[in-house]
Amino acid sequence: xxxxxxxxxxxxxxxxxxxxxxxxxxxxxxxxxxxxxxxxxxxxxxxxxxxxxxxxxxxxxxxxxxxxxxxxxxxxxxxxxxxxxxxxxxxxxxxxxxxxxxxxxxxxxx
Amino acid sequence: xxxxxxxxxxxxxxxxxxxxxxxxxxxxxxxxxxxxxxxxxxxxxxxxxxxxxxxxxxxxxxxxxxxxxxxxxxxxxxxxxxxxxxxxxxxxxxxxxxxxxxxxxxxxxxxxxxxx
Numbered sequence: 001x002x003x004x005x006x007x008x009x010x011x012x013x014x015x016x017x018x019x020x021x022x023x024x025x026x027x028x029x030x031x032x033x034x035x036x037x038x039x040x041x042x043x044x045x046x047x048x049x050x051x052x053x054x055x056x057x058x059x060x061x062x063x064x065x066x067x068x069x070x071x072x073x074x075x076x077x078x079x080x081x082x083x084x085x086x087x088x089x090x091x092x093x094x095x096x097x098x099x100x101x102x103x104x105x106x107x108x109x110x
Numbered sequence: 111x112x113x114x115x116x117x118x119x120x121x122x123x124x125x126x127x128x129x130x131x132x133x134x135x136x137x138x139x140x141x142x143x144x145x146x147x148x149x150x151x152x153x154x155x156x157x158x159x160x161x162x163x164x165x166x167x168x169x170x171x172x173x174x175x176x177x178x179x180x181x182x183x184x185x186x187x188x189x190x191x192x193x194x195x196x197x198x199x200x201x202x203x204x205x206x207x208x209x210x211x212x213x214x215x216x217x218x219x220x221x222x223x224x225x226x
Contacts, residue, residue: 034214036214036217038154041201041220041222042219042220043114043116043203043204043205043217043218043219043220044154044203044205044217045217046213046214046215046216049213049214087153095141095142095207095208097144097156097159098144098156098205098215099156100146100153100154100155100156101153102153103153
C-alpha cells in the first residue's frame with residue numbers, strides 16, 4: 001500500500017504557481033520523499049526528492065514540514081505542458097521499490 | 111541525463127501468442143530494473159523487481175510463469191508475456207536504477223499491449 005495520500009485533483013491557471021500537497025504521516029527516518037509525474041500515455045518522469053531539507057531544481061521546489069509528515073511540491077510558473085498526474089512517493093533508499101498511489105491530477109487551464 | 115529506451119511502444123497480438131518487451135538503459139548501468147503494469151485510469155502496479163544476473167522477484171499475485179523477466183546484462187531487461195489473453199492488455203512500463211543513473215528512477219516510455 002502507498003504510504004502517501006494526495007487529493008485526487010486540482011487545477012491552476014497558466015503562469016501561476018501550482019502547490020501540490022502530500023501527506024506521509026507514517027514516514028520513517030530513513031525514507032525520502034520523491035515526486036514523479038506522468039503525462040498521459042507516457043512513462044513517469046522524476047521531478048525532485050528530499051529527506052528533510054527543502055529542495056529546489058530547475059523543475060520544481062519541494063517543501064517538507066519539520067516533522068516530515070507532509071510536503072508540498074511547487075511548480076512556480078505552471079504551463080499547459082505541466083498537466084499530468086503527480087505522484088508523491090516515500091522510498092527507503094536507492095534500488096528499493098516504488099509503490100505508486102493514485103496521485104493527484106493537475107490540470108493547468110489557459 | 112539517464113535514458114531508458116523501451117520497445118516496442120505498442121503491439122497488437124493474437125490471443126495465445128507471446129510478446130517480448132525490451133527495456134534498455136542507454137547511458138548508465140542498470141543494476142536494478144522494475145516492471146509495472148497500468149490499466150486505464152489506474153495507477154502503476156509493480157509486477158516484479160530484477161537485479162542483473164539474478165532471478166526476478168515477483169509481487170504477490172503476479173504469475174511468474176506467465177510474465178517472464180530476464181535481466182541478463184546491466185543494460186537490458188526483457189519482459190515476455192506468454193500465452194497472452196485479452197485481460198493482459200495493458201500499459202507496461204519499465205524503470206531502472208543504477209550506477210550513473212542520476213537521481214530517482216528512470217522510466218521507459220511504456221508499451222501498450224493489446225491482445226485480440
